[in-house]
Amino acid sequence: MTLRHDLLVVGGGPAGYAAALYGAATGLDVGLVEEGRIGGTCLHLGCIPAKELLETASVLRTVRDASQFGVSTGDHKPVVDLSVSQQRKQEVIDSLAGGLSSLLAGRDVTVYDGTGRLGADHVVTVDGPNGSTVVVADHIVLATGSTPRTIPGFEVDGTLVVTSDELLSLLEVPDRVAVIGAGAIGCEFASMLADYGSTITLLEALPEILPGCDTDVAGALQRSFHRRQISVHTGVVVHGHDPAGGVTTVRFGNDEAVEVDLVVMAVGRQPRGDSAGLVDTRVVVDDRGFIQVDGRLRTGEPGVYAVGDVVATPQLAHVGFAEGMFVVKDILGEAPTPLDPTTVPWCIYSHPEVAFAGLTEAAAVEAGHDVVVSSHRFAGNGRARILGDTDGLVKVVAERDSAGRAGRILGVHLVGPWATEQLGQGYLAVNWEATVDEVAAFIQPHPTLSEMFGETVLALTGRALHG
Numbered sequence: 001m002t003l004r005h006d007l008l009v010v011g012g013g014p015a016g017y018a019a020a021l022y023g024a025a026t027g028l029d030v031g032l033v034e035e036g037r038i039g040g041t042c043l044h045l046g047c048i049p050a051k052e053l054l055e056t057a058s059v060l061r062t063v064r065d066a067s068q069f070g071v072s073t074g075d076h077k078p079v080v081d082l083s084v085s086q087q088r089k090q091e092v093i094d095s096l097a098g099g100l101s102s103l104l105a106g107r108d109v110t111v112y113d114g115t116g117r118l119g120a121d122h123v124v125t126v127d128g129p130n131g132s133t134v135v136v137a138d139h140i141v142l143a144t145g146s147t148p149r150t151i152p153g154f155e156v157d158g159t160l161v162v163t164s165d166e167l168l169s170l171l172e173v174p175d176r177v178a179v180i181g182a183g184a185i186g187c188e189f190a191s192m193l194a195d196y197g198s199t200i201t202l203l204e205a206l207p208e209i210l211p212g213c214d215t216d217v218a219g220a221l222q223r224s225f226h227r228r229q230i231s232v233h234t235g236v237v238v239h240g241h242d243p244a245g246g247v248t249t250v251r252f253g254n255d256e257a258v259e260v261d262l263v264v265m266a267v268g269r270q271p272r273g274d275s276a277g278l279v280d281t282r283v284v285v286d287d288r289g290f291i292q293v294d295g296r297l298r299t300g301e302p303g304v305y306a307v308g309d310v311v312a313t314p315q316l317a318h319v320g321f322a323e324g325m326f327v328v329k330d331i332l333g334e335a336p337t338p339l340d341p342t343t344v345p346w347c348i349y350s351h352p353e354v355a356f357a358g359l360t361e362a363a364a365v366e367a368g369h370d371v372v373v374s375s376h377r378f379a380g381n382g383r384a385r386i387l388g389d390t391d392g393l394v395k396v397v398a399e400r401d402s403a404g405r406a407g408r409i410l411g412v413h414l415v416g417p418w419a420t421e422q423l424g425q426g427y428l429a430v431n432w433e434a435t436v437d438e439v440a441a442f443i444q445p446h447p448t449l450s451e452m453f454g455e456t457v458l459a460l461t462g463r464a465l466h467g
Helices: 014-025 040-045 047-064 082-106 184-196 215-227 317-331 361-366 382-387 419-431 436-440 451-460
Strands: 002-010 030-034 110-113 115-118 123-128 131-142 146-148 176-180 199-204 231-234 238-244 247-252 256-260 262-265 269-271 304-306 346-348 353-358 371-377 393-400 406-416
Touching: 002 014, 002 115, 002 123, 002 317, 014 030, 014 040, 014 082, 014 317, 030 131, 040 047, 040 082, 047 082, 047 184, 110 123, 115 131, 131 317, 176 184, 176 247, 176 256, 184 199, 184 215, 184 262, 184 346, 199 247, 215 231, 215 353, 215 361, 215 393, 215 406, 304 317, 346 419, 353 419, 361 371, 361 393, 361 406, 371 406, 371 451, 393 451, 406 419, 406 436, 406 451, 419 451, 436 451
Parallel strands: 002 030, 002 131, 030 110, 131 304, 176 199, 176 262, 199 231
Antiparallel strands: 115 123, 123 131, 146 269, 238 247, 247 256, 346 353, 353 406, 371 393, 393 406
């Protein structure tokens, strides 16, 4: 028997389940195919477990520094019990997964347990534990996600060499760790493990950590890492490793080497473009594994879209959410505005945290803008002083207007305490194309960390208050 839907989504991660939930909310008859667990990588092996374990690191850091506030732990040195952390992590995941399943059921989304393969004429064959099911839909959304990348010479064995999949189930703190890749994932893991007590060597092939971030922000994070005794090597190629006796020696750069107990691969994620079959369709997968789409996320097969990590847009869960909702609007003929990858919000949960939206100073100049820049450091912020967490800065990039003054805000970049929670107003300013004068007119609450954004914008008007 062939089953039918208005919309069928292949993949139940953030992009896929967003399309399913949003589509159902508009009245469409929706089916969702998932071969693993609803929620995908983000919920089970990515965003949620990573941030849960980073919060463990934050709590440990707070207790370790409690004496600065007159709170004594006596002669007891705080230690982390990762078995307890892992249990709490799983409780958070299970709670969220249960809530998501209830949402899907409440909106009458039909969930198919199995691997979906798209063929001609919008026919999807779902191979599940109880056999095959054939499903046809007017519209198909491919949301097959991604898997961790590795590099030649580093076979993942789950013991000496791990990816994020294995690291997020860690039960013991390793003494010495090499983290390969200093992008968002690598910096989060390096920060987390350093807080746990590991000695960290962070290796990056590009000239700076956090490629794509504003240079001042990346530099501030690297200086903070240096103060925390995280050894950072940029512009180095990793050549391989030599395991022996339960440890391994990682070779990199010009005859440099470091002996470690664990190697963490953090070199990005590989899209799963071919995983949905696509035989006898006009869906094209490029040589990197991405499904090719146009500006409206449409593939070469009429009525078939692709969203999330499997397309060449920022591999972020919240971008997946937005893309899932976008395609439903497009299906309904609502002509939504295409997503602009240069203005999406980015959040990195290292210590200190990093968050930004819009153009970096360098990117703005390269795009031909005449820019005006202002930055303020958290060292001068009252709330940061109270928290005892003053590393970092706020930087705002604006376009110079015809009168020679700072005008439209092009980018907002933060590194510092709770930066990820502070980004909201900066993100709105960038996407609403607000000017510095418009933003400066609003009152910022005091004492807060977020008033630093207001102070930085105020300085661009030519009439700074505190700096």
